Structures are given as C-alpha cells and as structure tokens.
C-alpha cells in the first residue's frame with residue numbers, strides 16, 4: 001500500500017515533458033497548425049537579410065549605377081512580408097496561450113482531484129502547504145515555460161535551422177566559422193543543463209517548504225500565540241524564506257553564467273565573421289551585399305543560441321515543477337473502487353420505509369448470489385451489521401497497531417469503544433469508515449467486505465462524525481446542508497427540529513442564517529458539535545461512527561448534545577469512540593481496546609462486575625469525577 005507522495009518523479013527531462021503533455025493533452029491541441037504558422041513566421045524573418053543583400057548588390061551597387069526604383073520595390077516587398085510575418089507571429093502567440101491555459105487547467109483539475117482521492121492517510125503525511133504548492137505554483141512554472149519558453153523553443157529552433165541554411169547559401173566558409181565558434185556550447189550545454197536541473201529541483205522543493213511553513217503558521221496562529229511561540233515560528237519561516245532565496249539565487253547564477261557564455265560566443269562569432277568576411281570580400285569570394293546579409297544572419301543564428309539559456313532556465317524550472325506534479329498523480333490511490341462492486345441497493349436495502357426491504361434475510365444470505373446482497377431485516381431498516389474479522393493494521397513504516405480484531409456488532413447496537421490513549425480506537429474507526437484498508441483481515445458491513453462496496457454507496461451508508469467537524473465559512477444552515485446533494489432549507493429545519501436543536505437556533509440573532517465565521521470560529525466548540533450532528537442527521541446513514549469530542553462544554557449545551565445524539569443514533573447502529581465513561585455507561589455494548597487488541601466486550605454492568613480492564617478504568621474514573 002502506498003502512503004507517501006514522493007517529492008518528485010524520477011523521470012528524465014524528455015520523459016517528463018512527454019508524460020506532462022500526456023497528462024494534459026489539451027496543451028498540444030492543434031499543435032500542427034501552430035507549428036506550421038510558426039514556420040511561416042520564421043521564414044518571413046529571412047526576408048530582411050535577403051532584401052538587404054538584393055538592395056545592396058542589385059540596387060545601390062548595381063552595375064549601371066544606383067537603381068532607386070529597384071531598392072524602393074524591394075523595401076515595399078520586404079515591408080509587406082514583415083507585416084504578414086508579424087500577424088502570423090501574433091496568431092502563433094494567441095494559439096499557444098489558449099492551448100497552454102486549457103492544458104494547464106486540465107492538469108490543475110486532475111492533480112486536485114487526485115489529491116482528494118488519496119486517502120487521508122496519505123494526505124496527513126504530506127505537508128498541506130507543499131500539496132497546495134504542487135497544484136498551484138508548480139503548475140505555474142509549467143505554465144510559464146509552455147507559454148513563453150515553449151513559444152521560444154518552437155520559433156527559435158526554426159530560426160536556427162533557417163539561418164544556418166541561409167548562411168550556407170551565402171558563404172560556406174563563413175557558415176563553418178560561425179558553427180565552429182559555437183562548438184564549445186555543444187559540449188558545455190548538457191553539463192550546464194544537468195547543473196541547472198539539480199538547482200531548479202532544489203528551488204521547487206524550497207517553494208513547497210516555504211508555503212508549508214507559512215500555511216501551517218497561518219492555520220495554527222492561535223496555538224502559536226497561546227504558547228508564545230511567535231518568535232520561534234517566525235524564525236522557522238525566516239529560515240524557509242532564506243533557504244528558498246539562496247536556492248533561487250544559486251539556480252539563477254548558473255543560468256546567468258550560461259547566458260553570458262552565449263553572449264561572449266556571439267560576439268566572438270560576429271567579430272570573426274567581419275574579419276574573415278572582409279578578407280573573402282577583398283578576394284572577391286563574397287559580395288558586399290551578401291556580407292551584410294550574412295551579418296544579419298549571424299544575429300538570427302546567435303539570438304536563438306542566447307535565448308537557449310533562458311529557455312533552459314524555464315525548461316528546467318518547468319521540468320522540476322512537472323516532476324512534482326507527476327509524483328502526485330503517480331501516487332496510487334490506496335482506497336480504490338472495487339472492480340466488481342456488490343450492489344446492496346438492488347436488494348432493496350435502501351427502501352427506508354421498510355415496504356421494499358426484504359424480510360427474513362440475514363447478512364450471510366447475500367454474500368454470494370451474483371454479488372447482490374440482501375440486507376438484514378430486523379425491523380429497523382436503518383441499522384447495519386458490522387463485523388471485524390481478524391483485522392490487523394500497521395501504519396506505513398510503523399509497527400502493527402491492531403493485532404487481529406474480531407468483533408460483531410448487531411444492527412441497531414449503540415457501541416462505545418473505550419481504551420487508553422494510543423490503544424487503537426481511532427484506527428478502528430478509520431478502518432470502519434474505510435478511510436484506509438486493513439493490512440490483514442476484513443471489515444464487513446451487512447456481510448459485505450467494505451472493499452467490495454462502491455465508495456459512493458459506502459459513504460452514504462457509513463458516516464463518520466469527527467471530534468471537530470470542519471465548518472466552512474458560511475451560515476449555520478449552509479453548514480448543516482453540506483453534503484453530496486443539495487438540501488433544501490426545509491430539510492435543514494426538519495433536521496434541526498428532529499434533533500431538538502430549534503430551541504438553540506431560535507435564540508440566535510439570525511437563526512439558521514447566523515454566520516459561523518472562518519472554520520466556525522464564531523461558534524463555541526459545543527455549538528460546532530451541534531452543527532456537525534445536524535449535518536450527520538441529514539446524511540441519513542445506517543452506521544454512525546462518532547468520535548466523541550473531548551472539549552468541555554457548558555451544561556446546557558451538553559444536555560442539547562446528548563439529546564441530539566440520542567435522537568440521531570436512534571434505530572441506527574452507532575460506534576462511538578468514547579472519551580467519557582458516561583457514554584459507555586449508556587451504551588448497549590462496550591468494546592475495550594488495549595494495545596491494539598479487543599480485550600473485553602459486553603454491557604457496562606457486566607464488565608464492571610467482571611473486574612477486568614474496564615472495571616479498573618471505570619473505578620479510577622469514578623474516583624476522579626464523582
């Protein structure tokens with residue numbers, strides 16, 4: 001099972017670009033036409049040297065004296081060609097921008113979706129800011145290259161070839177001279193490319209680390225202030241910013257060195273052409289017009305070579321970004337859809353009124369039979385049966401934390417899971433909600449392995465209410481309504497009333513329209529729990545997994561929470577990770593977890609009487625609280 005997103009894929013430059021383009025095919029849509037237009041634009045540029053040569057040799061220096069009309073005609077033709085070239089270049093630009101934006105949007109959406117598909121386990125091991133940077137700034141580096149570097153690459157490659165060809169036509173000796181000047185580049189370029197590549201990979205990692213440090217300090221601002229850790233946090237951010245700056249400066253320095261090498265070689269080539277060209281001219285091997293044209297062609301040739309360093313810069317940055325994005329996309333989703341899903345709904349289990357629910361069927365009935373399973377019918381229609389069969393679990397790279405849990409929970413049972421901190425209660429709950437899969441054994445819902453259920457169906461049947469449910473910036477009503485489908489104001493009000501929360505919402509200034517603030521900060525911890533419970537009520541699950549909140553709330557809110565919980569769990573199976581033994585006291589079944597094993601199960605009174613782990617826990621709790 002995969003767990004961690006590697007920092008970057010190991011692909012080479014060409015393979016990275018190829019894979020990157022495969023992942024966002026819109027980026028190369030219509031590329032043939034764009035390349036054709038780019039070729040036209042490049043050919044148009046040769047018109048300047050050719051016009052200069054023609055105007056000089058056959059106009060100004062014409063055998064019979066200067067031919068002004070010929071010069072004017074050539075200028076007009078040249079002007080017209082340049083106009084067309086300009087228009088075509090603009091068109092190439094527009095096309096590249098359009099396709100690259102489309103392709104990048106595709107890449108962003110794809111990466112974002114994949115991040116969401118990765119299990120919470122994977123997400124928690126990856127620093128959030130770093131993940132955000134992969135979807136945003138890493139994709140942006142790709143964008144800069146595709147829009148600017150990519151355009152330059154296309155145009156410059158064409159220009160380089162054309163200039164080389166034209167130089168050969170005018171003077172093969174001078175053409176050889178120019179190429180000889182740039183020979184060292186051919187040997188130096190791959191080495192420079194490697195050095196710059198490593199430097200830019202470092203920059204991308206630093207960007208992720210910097211965003212991670214900043215986002216963590218923004219999210220955890222309250223804790224930082226409460227513990228007086230502002231200075232320490234600031235130092236951490238300062239370090240991240242400094243390391244990013246140093247990495248960026250290092251990478252840019254390499255690029256600047258490469259760029260200045262290109263400039264020096266261009267100057268040397270131009271000077272060499274002037275000297276050898278004059279010598280050839282004096283010998284009559286080249287006309288003045290051709291020499292002038294050649295000097296223009298040298299500029300046309302050296303321009304792309306110099307630009308190559310800039311392209312190298314952007315290409316490396318983009319490849320580093322692409323690699324990090326690809327690494328996200330190549331991280332396998334560990335909680336996957338089943339190949340052959342078992343269809344519980346076809347057996348009529350979702351008929352909540354009970355009319356279409358099968359009667360007399362048991363969970364075991366349907367495990368085979370054409371992968372259609374009949375749900376248990378015990379008269380409640382809402383409750384699910386849960387079975388843990390030899391469930392083992394080890395977090396990636398860590399020791400086993402559940403060592404073969406066997407447990408059956410009958411439909412409609414209110415279960416309290418108790419145990420010391422770190423004993424494995426939350427792990428058990430996460431496996432039951434299929435936020436991750438067991439490393440051994442299986443978890444069954446109405447006799448069906450959770451891995452055989454469609455995720456959509458599983459999520460609609462099993463709902464986990466975490467200790468601190470996330471509230472979105474909006475109103476109480478909109479947060480209650482949060483779910484896979486749109487819920488009407490009527491449904492929200494019905495949920496509130498059914499859970500007996502209307503007494504609370506009616507006292508609020510704007511009722512259900514009261515804003516909750518960022519992450520629900522305008523509400524008290526207890527009120528946030530009430531919203532979470534109403535949300536869970538609308539989710540209408542068959543199995544509720546509740547991670548009991550540990551935060552203390554005022555007695556009135558506690559009464560409301562308990563009443564809402566009673567109503568919410570009524571007629572359903574519920575599994576509560578109980579932090580208060582009063583919850584266990586009220587449960588039908590108490591499950592005691594100790595160091596990854598279920599050591600006791602039974603009713604509260606039964607377990608208290610048996611003098612085991614639970615009895616000890618209970619006695620020490622009573623001594624402390626009563």
Ligand SMILES: Nc1ncnc2c1ncn2[C@@H]1O[C@H](COP(=O)(O)OP(=O)(O)OP(=O)(O)O)[C@@H](O)[C@H]1O
Nearest residue numbers: 124395398401419420421422423424425426427428
């Ligand atoms: N994401 C994780 N990666 C690695 N180990 C983990 C992870 N989450 C929990 N563990 C380890 O698994 C063991 C069981 O943890 P778990 O959270 O299930 O215990 P718990 O009984 O719910 O504790 P608590 O009452 O404190 O919430 C612990 O040793 C814990 O350190």
